[in-house]
Amino acid sequence: MNRVENVASVPNPAQAENTISMPMGLLGFERIKEYVLLADPAEEPFLWLQVSNDANLAFLVVAPQPLLPSYKPEISPEDVAFLGLDSAADAAVLSIVTVRGPNHATLNLKGPIVLNRRTLVAKQVIPANAAEFSVQHPLPVIQP
Amino acid sequence: MLVLSRKLNESIVIDGHIIVKVVRVDGDVVKLGITAPMEVPVHRQEVYEEIQKNNLEALTQGRAAVSALPRVPRPKGDADTGAWPRNRNAAKKQ
Numbered sequence: 098m099n100r101v102e103n104v105a106s107v108p109n110p111a112q113a114e115n116t117i118s119m120p121m122g123l124l125g126f127e128r129i130k131e132y133v134l135l136a137d138p139a140e141e142p143f144l145w146l147q148v149s150n151d152a153n154l155a156f157l158v159v160a161p162q163p164l165l166p167s168y169k170p171e172i173s174p175e176d177v178a179f180l181g182l183d184s185a186a187d188a189a190v191l192s193i194v195t196v197r198g199p200n201h202a203t204l205n206l207k208g209p210i211v212l213n214r215r216t217l218v219a220k221q222v223i224p225a226n227a228a229e230f231s232v233q234h235p236l237p238v239i240q241p
Numbered sequence: 242m243l244v245l246s247r248k249l250n251e252s253i254v255i256d257g258h259i260i261v262k263v264v265r266v267d268g269d270v271v272k273l274g275i276t277a278p279m280e281v282p283v284h285r286q287e288v289y290e291e292i293q294k295n296n297l298e299a300l301t302q303g304r305a306a307v308s309a310l311p312r313v314p315r316p317k318g319d320a321d322t323g324a325w326p327r328n329r330n331a332a333k334k335q
Contacts, residue, residue, distance in 0.1 A: 121282055125293035126300075135304070142313065145304050153303045156296075157310070164313060179279050194311075195299040202311045205299065208292035221296075223288055232295040239312045 115217055116149065123156075123221045124208060132219075134158075134212075143194065146210070157194040161204055164237050170209050170224035180213045180220055187215045200238050206230035 117132045131149035142163065147155035161168050170190065172182075182188050189212040192204040207230045212219040224230070245253055252262040258278060265272035275283050301307055 120280070123296050124284075124289060125296045140310060143310055147303065153306075155301050155303045156299055157301060157307065159313075175279065193296065193299045195295065196301070196307055196311065199309065200311050205292065205295050207288070208295070221292070223284060223292070227288060232291050236311055237314060239314055241312075 117146065117212065118216075118218045119210075119220060120218065121220050123210075129154075144191070146191070146193075157196060157202075158191040158210065159194055159204070159236075160190060161192040161206065161209070162190065165204075165206075165234070168206060168230075169226075170206070170222075170230070171226045172211055172222055173225050176211065176220060176222045180211060180218055181216060182211075182213055187213055189214050191219075194236060195233070200241070202236040202238070203231075203233040204236050205232045206234045207232045 114136075115134045117134050119130050119132060121127065122129050129148055132146050133149055135145040135147055135155075142159050144158050145155045146158045172188070180188070191210040191212060192206060193208070193210065194202050194204055196202045207227050208221050208223055210219050210221050247253065247263050249263055249266055252260050254260055259281060260274075260276040262274040262276075263271060264274040277283055
């Protein structure tokens with residue numbers, strides 16, 4: 098198993114929009130294979146994974162590792178090969194965020210999105226150690 | 242549903258290119274080995290359904306539909322200052 102290091106993402110404002118290819122789609126959304134990843138400095142550390150050509154379909158995502166430093170998903174060799182990851186530095190891990198109320202959200206740690214930052218190909222993977230993780234992990238928030 | 246009986250180390254072939262083999266039988270646990278092309282996703286059903294359900298819940302009607310984002314703590318010592326993600330053009334230049 099390869100432990101892919103999470104990347105503390107600081108979106109580059111100069112690259113506010115990147116087209117992401119997800120050949121397998123997201124689980125339950127297998128037919129949607131093209132997304133754009135939208136970054137806005139005002140929304141850091143969150144990013145939007147928006148369906149290409151449809152601004153009304155989008156997932157809020159975040160790099161989980163800066164928020165949860167102990168989170169270490171084990172990416173299977175098959176997924177590493179599928180994504181063509183040559184080095185851990187090429188991989189970015191993103192978690193899908195579910196906003197459940199004012200300042201209340203959960204992270205899907207069981208099915209992270211792994212992105213090859215070089216090729217911009219991504220896949221929602223199920224880590225080998227998925228049993229350790231929840232699909233509804235509370236997002237650490239600052240209480241007012 | 243098609244029901245087939247298989248012994249230990251016996252397989253079934255699906256569509257000529259997917260092989261499911263009984264690798265181990267231990268009480269009520271059956272271990273299966275699955276050989277499938279890379280583009281064929283294989284998941285435990287309950288895990289697949291859990292993530293699928295969560296994806297459906299997480300889907301929003303877009304950036305404008307979410308009024309306020311959660312307030313998260315800033316990471317200590319901003320680690321990564323590199324371009325994120327690296328785009329194709331940047332990769333070519335390297």
